[in-house]
Amino acid sequence: MSGFNPLSTAGLKRLETERQREKALNLTRRFSDERQALMSILKKSPTIKAMQEWMGEEEISSFTKKKFVVKKPVKEHHDPHPAKPAPGFMDRLLGRSAKIEQDYQDRCAMVDADNAEAERRYDASIAEWEAQWSKHEADQAKTEKAEAARIEDANQKIRDIKKAWQDGDAETVVQYVAAIMRMSDHPPPLAPRVELQYDKTAKLLLIDYWLPLPSDMPTTKTVRYNATSGEFSTTQISQTDAKALYDNMCYQACLRTIRDTFRGDKPKNIDTIVFNGNVTAVNAATGKKSTETIMSILVGRDAIAGIDFKNVDPKACFKSLKGVSASSLSGLAAVVPVIKFNKTDKRFIKAEEVELVEDGSVNLAAMGWEEFEHLVRQVFEREFASRGGEVKITQSSADGGVDAIAFDPDPITGGKIVIQAKRYTRPVGVSAVRDLYGTAQSEGASKGILVTTADFGPDAYKFVQGKPITLLNGGHLLHLLEKHGMRARIDIAQARRELGLSSKISGRAQG
Structure with missing residues (x-):
């Protein structure tokens, strides 16, 4: 009687078929588990202790003194006097x-x-x-x-x-909410990007929350392997179930964000939360990407005090709290937000258009610094326009602050972006980059961009590693201008002669 030979051609094919079928089964289980996780968002939450210690716990010194391992010298043995001889x-x-x-x-x-x-x-x-x-x-x-x-x-x-x-410091309250977001275990495809705004006087927190799209949902029901064709095939859950899954996930994400934010707010800095659930998708009418609010709710702390979120129907709870949304969120129908995210800033001034001659002869390094800042705003406005973003220039200041602020609605790479323009004729040092990083943090921005006509020192490049800071030197700037149909040049030596700069560079003349 001949047995099964795993090394034969038939045996190897059979083993490969079993391996692929096991892979298909594991994929089926994974998609099922992902759907189950999305249906159970409200059943999980960071602990109260973790939320109330979001800023970190104080460290206790555990310094252990190293032993001195060098042995103490031992005194040598002293030889005695020899015995005194007696003369014979x-x-x-x-x-x-x-x-x-x-x-x-x-x-x-x-x-x-x-x-x-x-x-x-x-x-x-x-x-x-x-x-x-x-x-x-x-x-x-x-x-x-x-x-x-x-x-x-x-x-x-x-x-x-x-x-x-x-004490209810506005910036710190925003940091707290961002920390709570990071603590929360969000199953894929939820990877929330939020914009936060806090009104200390009204004790009101506004959350603009970008939701995934229905097409991002794990709608695969089964994965099967066909041994004859060697291919995988899939089946999908019904459209009704897919819509219900998406709607349920959105309502749960909204309610959990509100619940967790209130639960961890020990000082009671927040009395009211406005949650705007946004999506960025291609508009069928225009063919362009646009951001729309598909759900919006204003809810007070007392309104949710008696709710057992682990047992509620998410949509019914949202509606009972006077939330606004279409009958089905999966249709991405826009609603009017209860309160819109305020992008106004008293520092913003009217933008000016900068005209560059077509032959590209304008030397950016010799341009007036105000004109240069407007040019940077102009080119970034064109860069972000395709995504529905906008760029605003700020009033000139000598404190190294923000020169422009961009609002990029892209759900992955966007957010509030601070931009600084440095019309320098020497490499930009690490101090300017460090200042931008601090400014980005204080502004609650997701990213900072530093643009210069010159280049950056090695310490500057080293500092930005692992940080949300982008450095654009003169070459990058010229490329960006050309990308948007604008030509110019950068001649540092000529600019220094025209600006009357010596070997020492001072103050505003650099930037």
Whole structure:
């Protein structure tokens, strides 16, 4: 009787078929699990303790002093004096007694000298050991002091944030809500991007929340493998079930965001939350991407106090709280937001159009700094226009602040973007980049862009690694201008001559 041979052609084909069918089964289970996770969003939440310690816990010093491993020198054994010889009869008879005594004294002197040398070596080794020990103790004390200072500095920052949170500082309240968003376990395709605005006087928080599209949902019901064709085939859940899945997910995401934000708000800085659920999709009428609000709700803290969110029907709960939406969210029908996200800023000024001559002869490095800032705004406005974004220029200031602010509605890469323009004739140092990073954080921006006619120093490039900061040098700027039908050039040496700059560059003349 012949058995199954896994190494035969038929055996290998059978093993491959089993492997592919197992893969298809695992995919079916994965899609099912993803749908189940989306149906259970309200059943999960960060702990109250985690939400109330969102700024981090204070660190306790755990410094352990390193042992001094150098052994202490041991005193060498001292040799004793030799036994004193007694002169014999013949020694005395022949007069050798004095010689014997002298030899004895010489041997004793040699022993004393050897012992003295051993004592000197011991004293020297002890002095060296004590110096090493003192250095070790001083190094350990210095390290312990530095570690204590680091911990105190980190803890003080936490205490400062905690106090600002308790005092209702607007920026800190926004940081709190962003932290709660990060803590929440959002199953795919939920990867919320939000814009937040807080009115301290009204204790009102406005959340603009970008939702995924119906096409992003895990609607695959089964995955099967056909051994004959070697291909996978899929079946989908019904359109009715797909619409219900999308609607349910949106309502749950909205309610959970509101619930978690209120639950963790220990200082009660927030009395009212406005949630606008937005989507960015291609408009069927225009063929262009646009952002629309498909659900909007204004709800007070007291209104949700008695709700058991784990057992509610999400849509019924949303409607009972006077939420506004179409009968089905999956149709992406726009509604009027209860309150719109305020993009007005008293710093914004009227934009001016900059005309560049067609032959590209304008030297950007010699352009007036105000004109240069308007040009940067202009080219970025064209860059963001295809996505429905907008760019506003701010009033000129000498504090290195924001030169322009872009609002990009793209749900993945967009958000509020701060832009600074530096018409420099020397490389931009790391301090300017560090200032932009701080400005982006204080503005609550998702990204910062620094544009210059020159280049950036190596420290600047090193600083931005892993940070949401983009550096655009003169070459990048010329390429961006050309992309949008604008030509110019950058001649640093000529600009320095025209601007009358010496080897030292001062103040505003650089940027």
